[in-house]
Amino acid sequence: MLRWASHSLIYLLAAPILLGTFIASLPAFGYFPPLGSTEFSLDAWRDLVEVPGLTRSVLISLISGVLTPLVSLALVFLYLASATGSRLDLWIRRLVSPLLSFPHAAAAFGLAFLIAPSGLLSRIISPELTGWDRPPDLLIVNDTWGLSLLFGLIVKEVPFLLLMSLAALPQLQPRHRIEVARTLGYRPTIAWLKVIAPSLYPLVRLPVIAVIVFASATVDVALILGPTLPPTLSVRVLSWFNDPDLNLRFLAAAGSLLQLGTSLLAVVIWLALEKLFGLLWRFWLATGNRHTGERLAFAIGRSAMPIVLMVITGSLLALVSNAFAGPWRYPSTLPSSWTIQHWANSLSDLSTPLFNTVLISVSSTLLALIIVVAILESERQSSKARSAPSWLLYLPLLIPQLVFLFGIIVATEFAGWQANLSLVIFGHLLFVLPYVFLSLSEAYRQLDPRWTQVASTLGASQLKSFWRIRIPLLLAPCLTAVAIGMAISISLFLPTQLLGAGRITTITSEAVALTSGANRNLISVWALVQLSLPILGFMMALFIPKFIWRNRSGMIETQ
């Protein structure tokens, strides 16, 4: 029963995504009855090829799609290798969840306000160090090759991959493995890279692929930090979709398929890199090398995370100072006066979106948690290693949002559904679910089955051992999953905007609407509100287990 229910749920959730992708792709081949075009043709593709700078757009999407996960994962692994158990590590672990909750758009704005020629950094060092009394004419943000986009994505994905690694790590019992390796004479950093990394990577592989798809198809970050002449493929596809010229619909459909292809190609390149690194690792393991490279790995690993932290802190500072800044002429390091006027101005506009945001994120996340636990529990009880279709849950992460959301819109309208709150919650559920699944599944699957066996031998039913044994043992991963799910929901823009027909506003959708106005002060206010919500969630995920297990220190340690 449980198994049947969880399977049909998975198909039910995957259907709109596949259907949406299919519907969205029809116009790419000329089939679009509402515009009177019922004959298949390749015109849209011919137009697409002629789009100026298309190669560049695709190339930038590819570059950020491959380099973002590569650099981020390298930094995370080197960090874990060099810092596990150190004091730095304790700090970082405490900070990683709040860091992750920095919504993409807010982080991108903060970064832009930090590194722009007129940004906070430049104001701090000017005019004393630089002699600049006006901002230098440098192309930093929105640079032609998308370096600041790449930088922004890495800063944002490092905490994500770190959190995913930390969630998976305990199952590998790293302390014991390292101890064994160290008794064989391996330096700690080298030991981690040789013993833990190869077993950890498979556990974080799906998050990495989600990062590839996200980085190659992101819209909001690319709009803020990405190149503009030409922009990334995703940004162009969105602008074609929104163009009042109906002809461009065909082009947009073809473009979204190209986006799908680009993201897939990025994944394929990644898989090739995976093979290459696998070979290198095997060779490196076989050398039996115990010391070489340790210093370099240690230096990079130890410094990378503080740098990322400093950048994020700097971005946060840029947001905070702009949110309270009165007139602030360049090159003053600080505004000439401080004001709460920007907050006062936004206060009346905040309440409805705030309420919607909380309602949508809480309901979609709780739904997701119930579904995920049901799936994992049915998977466990059916005693098969992995239920076949659970990969379908990852579809929303493996297919660029842009591609299937448009199709879903048309489909919901065919069904005669009005934009309403439950539709938006459903849309959010599609995106929240995989993240909840990602963050919970490994912990759930790796939970020592002997706990349950012991419970059974003591006469406990399946149900009882579920509530009394597994849920308490998995409390921390469950809460982390909820916090992540809510953070994801809070940061979603496209599903809210499209499925809510713009009528259902959240903090994020309102913030992005403001961005076209680019008032730095107001954007900062909204960004700060946006990022404070998930932080609350992560705080709870951190402190609830500590509170519940305050007399059970062993429970905290196993997590």
Place this chain on the structure above:
Amino acid sequence: MAQLRPQSTLARIFLLFVLLPHSSLTMAQAIDITDWPALEQQARGETVYFNAWGGEPRINSYLSWVGETLNQRFGINLQHVKVADIGEAVSKIVAERQAGNDTNGSIDLLWINGENFAALKENKLLFGPWAEEQPNFSLVNANRFPEMREDFTVPTDGLESPWTRAQLVFYHDSQWLAEPPQTIAAILDWSTSNPGEFTYPRPPAFLGSTFLKQAVLELSNKDPALFAPVTDNEFQRVTASLWDYLNALHPTLLRAGRYFPSSAAELRRLMGDGDISLALAFNPNEALLSVRTGELPESVRTYVLQGGTIGNVSFLAIPYNAQHKAAAMITANFLLSIEAQARASDPDHMGSTTVISIEDLDADTRWQFDVERSELAAATPEELSRKLQEPHPSWTPALERAWVQRYSAR
């Protein structure tokens, strides 16, 4: 130029699909637009989803006031659906049309003009005519101001109601630039000797497109072809001088023309930060308002080019499938009232230019429009009377596409 296709075939195909359900539909609504009291009765308790650009906090808070007032007086619940680009709303109506949603549209009222209006009108996606039935329509004196019935040369045919005026103005920071260039040609000369001091939003951002139109109007000496639907040949001929101009101008712009701001507001921010010393705006009061809020330094001054600048009117329209047409019309009529227009033109609120013909008002009401202009930052009324007409709307997408074709990938 390959992308410059005539749209008539598409429109004809579209008509087939639209006309059938459309004609039966307006009747089903049972709306008598001449019976205004009945409309007010019908509108009570309805919610109006007003899709309007949400990028300007001043406009947003003005619309909040409108919502409160409408609620008190007419029992109408106004929801401002903030969009980043009104093209999104046009897409939304098209999508609803595709899905056969002919009666329960999600948009009741939109703020549009130019090519967006032209596209909706051409595809018969608008409700009406209704605008000239409004009690307050007479206030705009359309006989004296033909632009109230003409949207970028396209007749409005009562499908949209005037809301606000706009005119292209330039503003400069007198701290860095004392004598700003007075013509499009002079801008190039000045920018060549002062590189990195000027830029404009990248088309199709409307301010950027307006800059292109202003430039092509001046450089072609207001070629008559600009006021008729665009053709390939005319486009080539009329815009040749524009591309020469831009090819010379771009290397002298901010970031050597490798980057253009995305909107008027981002341009304003570049000015506020001192990145540039010359910028442009489509609201003549923009610099004045921004100096008041501290976004721009007090040394900023506004002016109009010697030969005049493009001015236009933006409108409110109701989609053919709007669910709450009565309430939408009551809303539009209220927005056109003396009270709402006076508050909109007050720099302490929205700071726009009214569409009401102020000269026709008696002295008791006229004072409400007397704006206390800060002498320094504002353009003078004399300057603002130098207006150029918008080209035919087909030129806007043509210019935008050509610009994108030429400059978006280098």
